[in-house]
Amino acid sequence: MLILTCPCCGVTAEETEFHPGGEAHVKRFGPGSNDDEFHSYLFEKVNPKGVHFERWRHANGCGKWFNAARCTVTLEVFGTYSAQTTEPPQDIKDKISAKRPGWSWREFA
Amino acid sequence: MSEAVSALNGATDEGFVRIAECGLTGMITLRGDLGAAKLKKAVKALCGVEPPARGHVAMADHTAVAWMSPDEFLLMVPYAQADELCAQLDQALAGEHALAVNVSDARAVFRLSGGDAVREVIAKLCPVDMTASAFGPGQFRRTRLAQIPAAIWMPEEGVMQIVCFRSVAQYAFDLLKNAATPGSEVGLFS
Ligand SMILES: [Zn+2]
Numbered sequence: 001m002l003i004l005t006c007p008c009c010g011v012t013a014e015e016t017e018f019h020p021g022g023e024a025h026v027k028r029f030g031p032g033s034n035d036d037e038f039h040s041y042l043f044e045k046v047n048p049k050g051v052h053f054e055r056w057r058h059a060n061g062c063g064k065w066f067n068a069a070r071c072t073v074t075l076e077v078f079g080t081y082s083a084q085t086t087e088p089p090q091d092i093k094d095k096i097s098a099k100r101p102g103w104s105w106r107e108f109a
Numbered sequence: 110m111s112e113a114v115s116a117l118n119g120a121t122d123e124g125f126v127r128i129a130e131c132g133l134t135g136m137i138t139l140r141g142d143l144g145a146a147k148l149k150k151a152v153k154a155l156c157g158v159e160p161p162a163r164g165h166v167a168m169a170d171h172t173a174v175a176w177m178s179p180d181e182f183l184l185m186v187p188y189a190q191a192d193e194l195c196a197q198l199d200q201a202l203a204g205e206h207a208l209a210v211n212v213s214d215a216r217a218v219f220r221l222s223g224g225d226a227v228r229e230v231i232a233k234l235c236p237v238d239m240t241a242s243a244f245g246p247g248q249f250r251r252t253r254l255a256q257i258p259a260a261i262w263m264p265e266e267g268v269m270q271i272v273c274f275r276s277v278a279q280y281a282f283d284l285l286k287n288a289a290t291p292g293s294e295v296g297l298f299s
Contacts, residue, residue, distance in 0.1 A: 008178065008179050009163060009164060009178060009179065009251075010163055010164055011164065011250065011251075011252075013236055013237070013252065014236045016236055016253060017236055017252055017253050059258070060251065060252055060253035060258045061251045061252060062177065062178035062179065062181075062251060063178055064178060064179065
């Protein structure tokens with residue numbers, strides 16, 4: 001079972017209290033972009049075995065969106081953090097490094 | 110003037126805990142910067158309590174203020190005064206980035222009573238740790254009640270209040286009734 005702590009309201013609950021929102025830190029390409037960029041934004045998602053970054057919404061709770069760093073194999077959650085970020089915060093990256101040395105995810109490591 | 114009625118008109122059930130729909134309850138949703146001095150002052154003036162901390166509810170005799178999310182309070186007030194108090198809030202928060210809406214008729218409120226067994230009824234329906242050390246009077250928890258969103262709090266030990274959307278009031282009542290069916294006690298908290 002996946003257990004998440006919402007950084008907005010502080011509640012720790014199992015995943016049925018939340019709603020998944022897909023990959024986090026997706027780079028949006030809007031007006032002025034070319035077709036390849038827009039295609040990558042819409043369709044090219046990573047689906048890693050191991051460290052992953054996702055968006056979640058506390059749907060049956062405070063209603064807020066947040067980001068979560070977790071392992072898709074063990075369901076271990078390394079940390080949750082504000083959705084108002086463009087990359088994982090350093091303390092989250094440090095926590096992952098401590099447990100999964102040498103990890104990388106997209107351009108982050 | 111039409112006569113207001115609550116969702117289930119005060120329905121009750123006697124299971125291994127008593128379940129009662131609370132009848133007309135005044136509720137005001139207040140959204141804004143919960144840390145703003147003006148907002149805190151307005152809430153205190155209206156409800157007579159200091160605004161609650163994250164995850165908590167502040168209760169007075171006939172009012173309560175619940176922390177709903179980082180930018181939302183739920184004010185519980187006497188039903189007949191909800192409109193007037195809402196207007197007062199609007200006035201007190203003029204010029205602030207805030208919004209107060211009377212949602213009394215959009216919600217249903219239930220009350221469970223019957224000792225520690227009220228914890229068990231909730232534990233059967235919500236993914237929340239209901240042990241006394243994890244949840245008790247003063248705390249306020251929005252969660253999932255079977256298939257619907259709801260919020261729970263304990264006015265005192267042995268009593269549980271639940272608020273949900275009015276449109277699912279009958280579903281919520283039936284869930285609670287079923288979870289409190291005599292003979293289905295698990296006895297986890299007694
Ligand atoms: Zn939350």
